[in-house]
Amino acid sequence: MNENSVPLHPVPMDTLVLACLAHFEQEEAMLAASLEALREVRRSLIQGELGGLQAAMAQQQQAAQTAAALTETRHRLRQRLADQLGVHVEQTTLRALAARISGPLREQLLQVRQRLGGMAREIERLNRGNLALMRQSIALLQKLVECLSAEGSGTLRYTATGDIEHGSCGHFLQARC
Numbered sequence: 001m002n003e004n005s006v007p008l009h010p011v012p013m014d015t016l017v018l019a020c021l022a023h024f025e026q027e028e029a030m031l032a033a034s035l036e037a038l039r040e041v042r043r044s045l046i047q048g049e050l051g052g053l054q055a056a057m058a059q060q061q062q063a064a065q066t067a068a069a070l071t072e073t074r075h076r077l078r079q080r081l082a083d084q085l086g087v088h089v090e091q092t093t094l095r096a097l098a099a100r101i102s103g104p105l106r107e108q109l110l111q112v113r114q115r116l117g118g119m120a121r122e123i124e125r126l127n128r129g130n131l132a133l134m135r136q137s138i139a140l141l142q143k144l145v146e147c148l149s150a151e152g153s154g155t156l157r158y159t160a161t162g163d164i165e166h167g168s169c170g171h172f173l174q175a176r177c
Helices: 013-047 049-083 094-100 104-149
Strands: 156-157 164-166
Touching: 013 049, 013 094, 013 156, 049 094, 104 156
Parallel strands: none
Antiparallel strands: 156 164
16 A cells, blocks of 8 residues: 555544554563563572472463464454555555544553563563573583593682692492393
8 A cells, every 4th residue: 555545444543543552461461470470480480399390381371372363353453543544554554543533542552661661671671581491591401421431521619729620429329230
């Protein structure tokens, strides 16, 4: 659609804005569920609770399914807005919509945009932190397995004179026939 296009079925702008706000309530609820799941993953990783981790991962999977459904709804809503505004769908953003309206609805849109952006940044921060915790846990488990099987080279340690040497773990477990 180009700038001179006329929407096929004009809808009052307030109606579209209200539809956006209703949709963003659902997105906000989904993001809140995702945040809760990520916080639970973090807590479970820190405390080493496998059961809690499994439950949090299931909760996170449910939030991901909800997000996928909301993505399709958001796409249709953006297309309606693009048709109404006479712009390409890629140009339909909350900021662009807010620029075309005024009053309380504009303020609500801007507030929603700010809240959703903050939640998305928090999800990104938690994802990065959880990834670091998981990598650390995997590295520790890997080192433990190496030590238990005497396959690893041990760890670096300081001698009494301050030199660095490789320590060895030795066999922790032995099998007897």
